[in-house]
Amino acid sequence: MAIVLGENRYGKAETRLVRVTRDGETHTLADFNVSIALSGDLAATHLTGDNSGVLPTDTMKNTVYAFAKEHGVGEPEEFALRLARHFVETQTQIRAARVGIESLAWQRLGPHSFKRQGDHTRTAEVTVTVEQTQVVSGISGMVLLNSTNSEFHGYPRDKYTTLPETTDRILATAVDARWRHLHDTTDWGKSFPGVVDALTRAFVYTHSLSLQQTLFAMGSQVLTDQAEIAEIRLALPNKHHYLVDLSPFDLANDNEVFIAGDRPYGLIEGTVTRDDVPPAITEWYP
Numbered sequence: 001m002a003i004v005l006g007e008n009r010y011g012k013a014e015t016r017l018v019r020v021t022r023d024g025e026t027h028t029l030a031d032f033n034v035s036i037a038l039s040g041d042l043a044a045t046h047l048t049g050d051n052s053g054v055l056p057t058d059t060m061k062n063t064v065y066a067f068a069k070e071h072g073v074g075e076p077e078e079f080a081l082r083l084a085r086h087f088v089e090t091q092t093q094i095r096a097a098r099v100g101i102e103s104l105a106w107q108r109l110g111p112h113s114f115k116r117q118g119d120h121t122r123t124a125e126v127t128v129t130v131e132q133t134q135v136v137s138g139i140s141g142m143v144l145l146n147s148t149n150s151e152f153h154g155y156p157r158d159k160y161t162t163l164p165e166t167t168d169r170i171l172a173t174a175v176d177a178r179w180r181h182l183h184d185t186t187d188w189g190k191s192f193p194g195v196v197d198a199l200t201r202a203f204v205y206t207h208s209l210s211l212q213q214t215l216f217a218m219g220s221q222v223l224t225d226q227a228e229i230a231e232i233r234l235a236l237p238n239k240h241h242y243l244v245d246l247s248p249f250d251l252a253n254d255n256e257v258f259i260a261g262d263r264p265y266g267l268i269e270g271t272v273t274r275d276d277v278p279p280a281i282t283e284w285y286p
Contacts, residue, residue, distance in 0.1 A: 005046050009098070011037035012060040019068045027112040030073045033102040034080075036060045038087055040095035053093040060087075075188035076101040076124035077135055077181075084128035096129040096282070119143070122192060123178070125284060132281045137192060138178035143239070144200065145172035148255075150208040168255055171208050172239040175199060179222065179232040180280060186228045195232075198225040211238050211268045219272025231273035233285070238266035 013035045021028040038060075044050035063083065073079045080099040087097040103122040106114040123138040150171035179195060202221035208214045219232045240261035246253045 005043055007039075008042060008046065009037045009039040010042070010054070010057065011035065011098075012057040012064075015061045015064045017064055017068055017073070019073045021072060025111045029106050029114050031104040031106060032073065032076060032079070033104070034064050034083070035100045036064075036083065036087070037098045037100075038091070038094045038096070039098075040091075041093040053091075055087070055091055055094075063087075075192075076103040076122065077126065077137060077186070077188040080124050080126035081128070081133070081135070081184060084126045084133075088128050088130060096127060098125065098127045098282075100125040120175075120196075124188075125178075126184075127282050127284075129281065133184045134281045134284075135181040135184050135186070136178050136284050137181065137188070137195070138176075139192075139196060139199075140174075140176045142175040142196070142199075143172065144175060144203045145170065145239075146204070146208070149206075152210060170241040170258060171211065171214070172241060173203075173211065173236040174239060175203075175218075176235040176237075177218075177232060178284060179226075180230045180284065182228055182230045182277065191226060191228055194226050195222050195229065198222045211236055211266070212270065215268055215270045216272060219270070223272060223274060230277040231271060233271045234269065236268045238268065240265060 015034045015036075017030075017032045017034055019030040019032075021030070036057075038055070040053075042053055044052065045054050063086065067079070067082060067086070071079075071082060080101050084097040084099045088094055101124045103124070105117040105120070105122065107117050109115050120142040121140050123140060125136045125138070127134045147170055148168055150169050151167045152169060153165035153167065155165075177195075177199060181191075198221040199218045202218040203214060206214050206217040215234050215236055219234060222232050223229055241258040242261055243253055243255065244257045244259055246257065
């Protein structure tokens with residue numbers, strides 16, 4: 001039996017970057033969390049400790065800050081592409097660079113005043129190889145709730161089933177979605193809000209018979225509205241709301257008073273894709 005080195009990568013994780021762009025009295029704020037991973041001809045450092053091909057991770061961190069000054073940051077996809085291409089183009093031993101960015105949102109309050117927004121996190125993950133480029137955008141933590149127009153019934157039952165069927169329930173989820181772009185020249189500033197709007201509208205206007213049905217409706221709306229998207233993957237936790245039993249107090253509960261459950265929760269995952277798009281160059285997940 002031979003022991004061999006398998007797939008490997010290395011990089012700098014979670015470099016915190018805040019970039020202020022000063023345009024007179026009006027400032028613009030970008031707040032990024034940047035992670036970089038490089039792979040390629042790196043066997044020597046694992047097998048013999050030869051570090052001649054290992055660009056220090058500290059250099060990666062410094063490159064993030066230097067590029068933010070020299071080039072600005074722009075949209076997270078744009079900044080990730082610039083960084084990934086730099087490492088592949090300047091390090092001949094590197095065959096692929098993956099750059100992931102979490103973009104934290106700030107609401108403008110004045111020319112140079114901001115309020116942190118916590119309703120979701122925007123994400124971008126770019127993979128650049130010597131031959132190809134892949135851009136995946138995303139959103140996490142966007143909580144949506146319909147107080148009606150949601151049902152769940154007709155499911156199989158066994159001796160352990162206690163869940164009652166319902167034709168009127170609260171449907172709530174925290175959207176974790178990732179979508180793969182067909183090209184690396186998308187107008188990132190328009191694409192992201194367009195996808196978020198499509199996801200939200202589909203959730204609002206779908207009379208849901210299951211969260212699975214809602215997931216497909218949300219993904220379908222994105223692909224219908226946004227021609228630049230090849231496929232979208234969604235992970236939707238079912239944030240359960242349970243009716244409170246008010247009968248001990250001689251009170252009726254007509255779908256008005258609920259306990260918001262924490263855990264356990266149902267987790268619905270799925271991919272909605274076009275049937276004529278090229279395959280991804282590397283695996284990616286919601």
